[in-house]
Amino acid sequence: MTKRAVIVGAGFGGLHAARVLANREIDVLLIDRNNYHTFTPLLYQVATCGLEASEIAHPVRPVFRGAGNISFLLAEVTSIDTAGQVITVRMSDGDDREREEQYDYLILAAGSVTNFFGNEQVKANSFELKSLDDSLALRNHILRLFERAVWTQDSDARQALTTVVVVGAGATGLETAGALYELYAKVFQREFAGLTPRIVLVEATDKVLAPYPEELRSAAREQLESLGVEVRLGAPVVEAASNYVVLKDGSKIGTHTLIWAAGVKASPLADMLGVKLERGGRVRIKPTTEVEGLERVYVVGDMAYLEDAHGQPYPMMIPVAKQQGVLAAENILRDLKGWQPHEFRYIDRGIMATIGRSRAVAYIFNRIKLRGYLAWIAWLTLHLIALLGFHNRLAVFLHWVWNYFTFDRSVRVILGDQPEKAPTMQVEA
Amino acid sequence: MTKRAVIVGAGFGGLHAARVLANREIDVLLIDRNNYHTFTPLLYQVATCGLEASEIAHPVRPVFRGAGNISFLLAEVTSIDTAGQVITVRMSDGDDREREEQYDYLILAAGSVTNFFGNEQVKANSFELKSLDDSLALRNHILRLFERAVWTQDSDARQALTTVVVVGAGATGLETAGALYELYAKVFQREFAGLTPRIVLVEATDKVLAPYPEELRSAAREQLESLGVEVRLGAPVVEAASNYVVLKDGSKIGTHTLIWAAGVKASPLADMLGVKLERGGRVRIKPTTEVEGLERVYVVGDMAYLEDAHGQPYPMMIPVAKQQGVLAAENILRDLKGWQPHEFRYIDRGIMATIGRSRAVAYIFNRIKLRGYLAWIAWLTLHLIALLGFHNRLAVFLHWVWNYFTFDRSVRVILGDQPEKAPTMQVEA
Numbered sequence: 102m103t104k105r106a107v108i109v110g111a112g113f114g115g116l117h118a119a120r121v122l123a124n125r126e127i128d129v130l131l132i133d134r135n136n137y138h139t140f141t142p143l144l145y146q147v148a149t150c151g152l153e154a155s156e157i158a159h160p161v162r163p164v165f166r167g168a169g170n171i172s173f174l175l176a177e178v179t180s181i182d183t184a185g186q187v188i189t190v191r192m193s194d195g196d197d198r199e200r201e202e203q204y205d206y207l208i209l210a211a212g213s214v215t216n217f218f219g220n221e222q223v224k225a226n227s228f229e230l231k232s233l234d235d236s237l238a239l240r241n242h243i244l245r246l247f248e249r250a251v252w253t254q255d256s257d258a259r260q261a262l263t264t265v266v267v268v269g270a271g272a273t274g275l276e277t278a279g280a281l282y283e284l285y286a287k288v289f290q291r292e293f294a295g296l297t298p299r300i301v302l303v304e305a306t307d308k309v310l311a312p313y314p315e316e317l318r319s320a321a322r323e324q325l326e327s328l329g330v331e332v333r334l335g336a337p338v339v340e341a342a343s344n345y346v347v348l349k350d351g352s353k354i355g356t357h358t359l360i361w362a363a364g365v366k367a368s369p370l371a372d373m374l375g376v377k378l379e380r381g382g383r384v385r386i387k388p389t390t391e392v393e394g395l396e397r398v399y400v401v402g403d404m405a406y407l408e409d410a411h412g413q414p415y416p417m418m419i420p421v422a423k424q425q426g427v428l429a430a431e432n433i434l435r436d437l438k439g440w441q442p443h444e445f446r447y448i449d450r451g452i453m454a455t456i457g458r459s460r461a462v463a464y465i466f467n468r469i470k471l472r473g474y475l476a477w478i479a480w481l482t483l484h485l486i487a488l489l490g491f492h493n494r495l496a497v498f499l500h501w502v503w504n505y506f507t508f509d510r511s512v513r514v515i516l517g518d519q520p521e522k523a524p525t526m527q528v529e530a
Numbered sequence: 531m532t533k534r535a536v537i538v539g540a541g542f543g544g545l546h547a548a549r550v551l552a553n554r555e556i557d558v559l560l561i562d563r564n565n566y567h568t569f570t571p572l573l574y575q576v577a578t579c580g581l582e583a584s585e586i587a588h589p590v591r592p593v594f595r596g597a598g599n600i601s602f603l604l605a606e607v608t609s610i611d612t613a614g615q616v617i618t619v620r621m622s623d624g625d626d627r628e629r630e631e632q633y634d635y636l637i638l639a640a641g642s643v644t645n646f647f648g649n650e651q652v653k654a655n656s657f658e659l660k661s662l663d664d665s666l667a668l669r670n671h672i673l674r675l676f677e678r679a680v681w682t683q684d685s686d687a688r689q690a691l692t693t694v695v696v697v698g699a700g701a702t703g704l705e706t707a708g709a710l711y712e713l714y715a716k717v718f719q720r721e722f723a724g725l726t727p728r729i730v731l732v733e734a735t736d737k738v739l740a741p742y743p744e745e746l747r748s749a750a751r752e753q754l755e756s757l758g759v760e761v762r763l764g765a766p767v768v769e770a771a772s773n774y775v776v777l778k779d780g781s782k783i784g785t786h787t788l789i790w791a792a793g794v795k796a797s798p799l800a801d802m803l804g805v806k807l808e809r810g811g812r813v814r815i816k817p818t819t820e821v822e823g824l825e826r827v828y829v830v831g832d833m834a835y836l837e838d839a840h841g842q843p844y845p846m847m848i849p850v851a852k853q854q855g856v857l858a859a860e861n862i863l864r865d866l867k868g869w870q871p872h873e874f875r876y877i878d879r880g881i882m883a884t885i886g887r888s889r890a891v892a893y894i895f896n897r898i899k900l901r902g903y904l905a906w907i908a909w910l911t912l913h914l915i916a917l918l919g920f921h922n923r924l925a926v927f928l929h930w931v932w933n934y935f936t937f938d939r940s941v942r943v944i945l946g947d948q949p950e951k952a953p954t955m956q957v958e959a
Contacts, residue, residue, distance in 0.1 A: 162721040194678035249623035292591040
């Protein structure tokens with residue numbers, strides 16, 4: 102009888118695993134709570150009016166049109182019974198009924214969630230950038246605040262409405278801060294008279310872009326500051342409210358927009374396996390991507406904890422997720438044939454971050470260091486190639502070309518009914 | 531002292547009025563509850579995954595970048611005091627505070643809302659197509675139902691999930707029914723195994739496209755039926771529930787998607803003027819667009835009731851709204867100079883409706899009758915020219931070219947937190 106693999110998550114790990122299994126001698130059930138794959142590295146561009154939601158979201162079904170062995174289920178996992186080889190899901194299709202799905206092989210690729218390190222006060226007052234819904238909520242929020250600021254008399258209250266504090270100087274924090282500043286300086290200043298935007302990037306440690314070599318770190322910081330973003334290093338957030346943030350040195354910044362990009366942790370799905378978790382709530386896997394101590398259960402990507410040859414865990418990054426997803430699927434196919442599994446060997450092509458128009462840093466093959474315009478072109482090219490689906494690629498490209506030459510941002514509609522994260526925000530009278 | 535005009539509504543009437551007043555010797559306050567102008571004739575394309583929201587929504591502020599005399603306020607009108615020349619608004623910027631705005635001239639251009647003719651049962655179980663939020667809610671709903679249908683065993687319940695009843699055989703109804711059928715037949719059938727979509731267009735009268743000449747009406751009906759849409763004329767809806775619709779002949783259609791395109795009435799703002807209203811809740815205006823009996827209060831577009839030379843009211847259509855908006859603004863400028871106002875003379879270029887790929891009817895200058903491919907090309911060209919903003923036009927054009935050659939619909943993401951109109955829908959077990 103044909104064996105059945107269940108894949109949880111249509112992110113980079115799960116989608117690539119499913120692609121390997123397409124049209125092979127195995128039934129595959131791919132589960133996600135969204136009907137689309139999200140190109141997460143560009144979420145900040147949706148939040149800052151640079152791209153439309155659908156340009157970075159690719160529906161899952163068309164990817165597997167030609168693969169009769171792959172089914173898709175729009176649902177969220179509620180429990181996993183590894184002994185019985187059954188997972189329970191709750192449908193996300195408008196109906197809340199539960200379903201049980203049996204599996205012979207299970208691949209968990211549910212990614213990560215924002216890590217607030219237990220700080221509920223920060224969580225309650227923060228915006229995240231982990232999903233399309235997060236991005237749209239942030240976009241709506243920023244657009245509304247500017248509409249409010251222009252009709253606000255009190256100058257302190259007005260300044261707080263147009264001040265954003267981005268926490269975390271990793272790639273996401275830098276990219277978001279840079280894109281916001283450009284949106285403010287190049288677009289909003291032409292349309293909202295008398296407003297002075299302020300973007301503050303705060304970071305608890307003393308580094309921006311910690312994984313990069315020192316000269317690229319300072320290049321990134323310089324490019325960010327030359328753009329107009331204030332950078333505050335060694336400045337953990339100690340208090341957050343709907344209309345201000347307090348840093349460790351006691352300075353208080355009036356703001357209605359705190360964007361938390363200071364860390365991620367494994368999806369809470371990891372808890373359902375009943376195994377001991379590593380730092381960041383990640384599941385320790387063997388180099389084959391199978392979970393230590395569980396048979397035919399594979400965990401890949403941000404959820405997985407695996408150390409490299411130097412004893413360092415592989416980073417929670419897309420290339421790792423992709424490659425582990427492919428390996429997990431290949432090892433399932435090998436297992437079906439009674440062959441020994443392969444072990445993970447990470448092919449590291451490098452890291453890059455963009456700070457704005459013509460501003461970026463790239464560290465390629467752990468050797469080549471690029472900054473400024475060249476790094477930015479490299480970043481653009483890579484992201485276009487990486488975006489799934491020809492149509493999206495073309496649309497995104499045109500959008501970028503348009504934005505580059507016109508300094509414009511056309512995607513500026515406040516769509517109704519996106520939840521406001523901090524609905525009780527009050528302008529100081 | 532500079533006089534002040536307040537314009538309510540950034541639809542076709544209000545936007546064109548504001549454009550006439552841009553950079554003239556008058557202060558203008560333009561008010562809308564959205565920060566964008568909606569190209570309403572293409573709402574159905576957003577609902578059927580053909581276009582992205584931002585492609586038919588143009589932010590208001592960039593339109594008036596060069597006009598220092600025009601301010602924009604994101605708010606909803608709550609009351610109008612014509613004696614005191616003051617309107618009260620509630621801010622739509624996340625803060626609910628009220629503001630009062632004084633005016634010397636007032637232009638009301640708040641458009642229309644769906645007319646359920648007092649049928650609360652139908653209203654509670656219907657989707658509308660009057661706003662971008664309506665379109666997104668319908669899009670989410672349809673996408674979710676297909677995801678549910680594919681996992682539903684019972685064949686009647688499954689059929690109800692993939693059946694849509696569109697009520698009203700005017701242009702909106704025809705266009706929506708046609709676009710839905712194409713979405714189902716050309717896209718979904720390749721991705722959802724074993725589902726049989728059914729689109730029923732029902733109409734209370736015995737005509738499709740009533741304002742068109744007979745030969746175009748039958749051409750439209752033929753094209754619709756050749757596509758695969760069921761047309762039921764003389765069939766008023768007598769009962770509606772979350773999972774079925776009953777027509778007057780007693781036939782019951784299992785469906786979770788009732789789209790109401792059977793009529794519109796003037797915005798409830800009309801009630802705030804305290805004048806007697808005409809049929810459809812419209813405000814009787816003089817040929818100058820001023821309200822009968824009120825000084826310097828102008829009403830234009832769908833809200834306005836004005837009879838033509840034959841005693842027929844001008845239709846609730848975009849060209850009328852545009853031309854009345856321009857006239858109202860011109861008459862305000864004339865009044866400032868102490869000149870006599872001009873009277874409305876409608877320039878009627880014709881009407882057209884598209885039924886799907888290469889299918890359409892057009893009746894131009896009340897003389898030329900086009901059908902099929904030629905009418906469709908005419909429709910495409912006109913709508914591209916009419917869409918505000920070069921960028922949107924380019925994006926829409928590319929989207930259409932793409933859809934035409936690939937039979938694809940790329941905009942298929944279910945975005946979170948759009949309200950479901952009928953949250954209690956239950957699959958018949």
